[in-house]
Amino acid sequence: xxxxxxxxxxxxxxxxxxxxxxxxxxxxxxxxxxxxxxxxxxxxxxxxxxxxxxxxxxxxxxxxxxxxxxxxxxxxxxxxxxxxxxxxxxxxxxxxxxxxxxxxxxxxxxxxxxxxxxxxxxxxxxxxxxxxxxxxxxxxxxxxxxxxxxxxxxxxxxxxxxxxxxxxxxxxxxxxxxxxxxxxxxxxxxxxxxxxxxxxxxxxxxxxxxxxxxxxxxxxxxxxxxxxxxxxxxxxxxxxxxxxxxxxxxxxxxxxxxxxxxxxxxxxxxxxxxxxxxxxxxxxxxxxxxxxxxxxxxxxxxxxxxxxxxxxxxxxxxxxxxxxxxxxxxxxxxxxxxxxxxxxxxxxxxxxxxxxxxxxxxxxxxxxxxxxxxxxxxxxxxxxxxxxxxxxxxxxxxxxxxxxxxxxxxxxxxxxxxxxxxxxxxxxxxxxxxxxxxxxxxxxxxxxxxxxxxxxxxxxxxxxxxxxxxxxxxxxxxxxxxxxx
Amino acid sequence: xxxxxxxxxxxxxxxxxxxxxxxxxxxxxxxxxxxxxxxxxxxxxxxxxxxxxxxxxxxxxxxxxxxxxxxxxxxxxxxxxxxxxxxxxxxxxxxxxxxxxxxxxxxxxxxxxxxxxxxxxxxxxxxxxxxxxxxxxxxxxxxxxxxxxxxxxxxxxxxxxxxxxxxxxxxxxxxxxxxxxxxxxxxxxxxxxxxxxxxxxxxxxxxxxxxxxxxxxxxxxxxxxxxxxxxxxxx
Numbered sequence: 001x002x003x004x005x006x007x008x009x010x011x012x013x014x015x016x017x018x019x020x021x022x023x024x025x026x027x028x029x030x031x032x033x034x035x036x037x038x039x040x041x042x043x044x045x046x047x048x049x050x051x052x053x054x055x056x057x058x059x060x061x062x063x064x065x066x067x068x069x070x071x072x073x074x075x076x077x078x079x080x081x082x083x084x085x086x087x088x089x090x091x092x093x094x095x096x097x098x099x100x101x102x103x104x105x106x107x108x109x110x111x112x113x114x115x116x117x118x119x120x121x122x123x124x125x126x127x128x129x130x131x132x133x134x135x136x137x138x139x140x141x142x143x144x145x146x147x148x149x150x151x152x153x154x155x156x157x158x159x160x161x162x163x164x165x166x167x168x169x170x171x172x173x174x175x176x177x178x179x180x181x182x183x184x185x186x187x188x189x190x191x192x193x194x195x196x197x198x199x200x201x202x203x204x205x206x207x208x209x210x211x212x213x214x215x216x217x218x219x220x221x222x223x224x225x226x227x228x229x230x231x232x233x234x235x236x237x238x239x240x241x242x243x244x245x246x247x248x249x250x251x252x253x254x255x256x257x258x259x260x261x262x263x264x265x266x267x268x269x270x271x272x273x274x275x276x277x278x279x280x281x282x283x284x285x286x287x288x289x290x291x292x293x294x295x296x297x298x299x300x301x302x303x304x305x306x307x308x309x310x311x312x313x314x315x316x317x318x319x320x321x322x323x324x325x326x327x328x329x330x331x332x333x334x335x336x337x338x339x340x341x342x343x344x345x346x347x348x349x350x351x352x353x354x355x356x357x358x359x360x361x362x363x364x365x366x367x368x369x370x371x372x373x374x375x376x377x378x379x380x381x382x383x384x385x386x387x388x389x390x391x392x393x394x395x396x397x398x399x400x401x402x403x404x405x406x407x408x409x410x411x412x413x414x415x416x417x418x419x420x421x422x423x424x425x426x427x428x429x430x431x432x433x434x435x436x437x438x439x440x441x442x443x444x445x446x447x448x449x450x451x452x453x454x455x456x457x458x459x460x461x462x463x464x465x466x467x468x469x470x471x472x473x474x475x476x477x478x479x480x481x482x483x484x485x
Numbered sequence: 486x487x488x489x490x491x492x493x494x495x496x497x498x499x500x501x502x503x504x505x506x507x508x509x510x511x512x513x514x515x516x517x518x519x520x521x522x523x524x525x526x527x528x529x530x531x532x533x534x535x536x537x538x539x540x541x542x543x544x545x546x547x548x549x550x551x552x553x554x555x556x557x558x559x560x561x562x563x564x565x566x567x568x569x570x571x572x573x574x575x576x577x578x579x580x581x582x583x584x585x586x587x588x589x590x591x592x593x594x595x596x597x598x599x600x601x602x603x604x605x606x607x608x609x610x611x612x613x614x615x616x617x618x619x620x621x622x623x624x625x626x627x628x629x630x631x632x633x634x635x636x637x638x639x640x641x642x643x644x645x646x647x648x649x650x651x652x653x654x655x656x657x658x659x660x661x662x663x664x665x666x667x668x669x670x671x672x673x674x675x676x677x678x679x680x681x682x683x684x685x686x687x688x689x690x691x692x693x694x695x696x697x698x699x700x701x702x703x704x705x706x707x708x709x710x711x712x713x714x715x716x717x718x719x720x
Contacts, residue, residue, distance in 0.1 A: 389568020389596035479535040
């Protein structure tokens with residue numbers, strides 16, 4: 001039988017028994033919509049939790065807190081090179097914290113007054129920050145260490161120095177901003193020492209913004225003074241804002257042990273990145289290395305406080321983690337939390353999907369019952385088809401094709417219903433649930449494979465349900481069916 | 486296509502409950518013959534028809550139709566033979582109520598495996614409907630047709646693939662006498678004009694006598710096999 005003839009026969013049959021088919025498909029529609037709902041919910045939660053709260057596909061190594069007789073193994077450049085050789089590792093990014101007191105002044109553009117705060121900062125390689133995370137004009141890189149061979153390699157306001165590094169040219173800090181810009185370029189400014197400089201580009205964690213908007217802002221509204229006037233913040237409001245960092249002295253910790261002169265440098269927020277430190281600012285590591293060498297402890301200033309390892313896939317993470325622990329280093333608690341969260345989400349998703357599969361199994365039993373009933377009613381028709389030349393295989397194909405049509409209908413309708421339900425819940429969630437840290441725009445995540453899986457599952461369960469009836473139909477004895485014996 | 490039965494036996498049940506439906510039936514039906522098989526209820530006439538038509542394959546003995554020995558054919562070969570060479574007509578018509586007369590007639594087309602028979606199903610069905618005098622009823626559903634009309638549609642369906650043999654099981658059983666005779670006259674004309682082999686199972690003597698040969702069965706045994714002399718032929 002050609003596909004066209006089969007399709008026509010199937011359509012005739014389904015059209016005749018449309019009420020029975022419609023009732024049979026209800027179970028499939030409910031099962032598939034539930035399956036798609038829970039799968040997309042699991043994926044959505046996983047995306048929020050594991051991509052924003054905890055970052056998977058990465059391990060962070062820390063120095064062991066409790067070391068043996070010979071002290072803890074340090075995180076240095078040798079280790080970075082060793083880790084690059086580990087199988088499955090695609091990138092290794094050292095992180096270095098400021099190891100001396102530092103403070104910051106800023107906020108006037110936002111709240112009208114400058115705030116003085118402790119500066120917590122770390123440095124990471126430029127390459128760890130995705131270009132998509134940078135929103136401002138200023139690139140996230142070490143502007144104080146631009147190699148050059150001639151002046152043309154440097155930005156406006158900079159000239160190639162003796163050490164083949166771009167150095168700021170002399171300018172007049174008392175001049176107006178336009179004149180300063182003409183001398184020092186759009187990216188630069190004229191600092192207090194009358195030298196052109198480019199601000200230190202910094203990024204902050206989007207979690208910091210979430211925590212501020214979700215919790216701190218609400219708490220500050222009840223406080224006295226200017227803090228109560230702080231607005232809710234968005235990424236676009238903060239990009240480009242700057243402040244002065246004071247390296248070598250903080251408000252609470254006092255001066256650094258080093259006898260070096262306090263250094264004041266301008267910072268500018270250029271973006272938001274999950275790679276940034278949770279509480280504080282993150283800058284290109286070159287700045288931190290130089291500042292630590294200047295103000296920090298000479299023995300430990302070259303050590304990193306953490307090293308981030310990125311794997312090619314999640315599957316590689318466990319193996320790499322084991323290897324790192326064997327090497328005598330500790331994994332950051334973030335990694336363990338991410339693993340725990342990942343497992344928990346997986347388990348919850350599995351449990352809910354199991355419920356969907358049970359609904360589908362019940363639907364399959366219902367389909368079997370309906371098909372058995374339909375086939376009993378169509379005994380004469382099937383007998384007639386056999387008399388007219390249909391083979392057993394063709395009868396079986398006919399019944400399974402009818403089940404396929406039922407599956408396609410149930411699958412597509414179920415997927416649409418499931419998708420519609422998620423959109424409705426998202427709308428309720430957005431309008432009725434108050435803001436909280438990491439509140440996602442949507443609770444669900446969809447991918448093409450989910451829809452294909454939903455329709456595929458509907459087809460499989462319909463085939464399972466129709467298989468026994470199809471076999472029974474194919475075995476119909478035409479002589480008995482037609483003579484009524 | 487000659488039909489040749491050799492020592493045909495068919496039983497139901499086992500042990501003491503074993504029933505012999507057909508017992509050592511041997512006969513030959515030549516191509517183009519119009520044969521009636523007559524017998525009381527339970528004599529085995531329908532069973533014999535089903536075996537000859539390849540609908541019932543559980544028998545012993547030999548059934549040869551043309552070059553085909555039915556007991557040696559695979560299920561798919563038998564299905565092809567039924568589609569290609571045989572036509573079936575039943576007492577209950579077995580028309581599908583959800584299809585029109587025209588659609589019922591084109592049903593064999595769905596199982597047609599012969600690419601050479603690439604005919605326009607609608608035109609073929611209309612020709613056949615015209616032949617049985619029901620072209621004006623082509624869009625009617627079976628529920629809108631009388632018994633005689635239903636049987637004519639069933640005959641048109643049986644003729645769809647130009648069969649060589651027409652197997653008819655009590656074709657007039659559900660019709661009044663006059664309509665039954667009209668159907669039998671249609672069979673006679675098909676037999677004469679198209680040299681179609683017709684095998685009609687009936688329990689009605691007046692129907693049986695319209696055939697050219699009458700085979701009688703009793704308790705599964707062949708008890709007589711007679712040629713019929715028709716008056717109009719004698720005249």
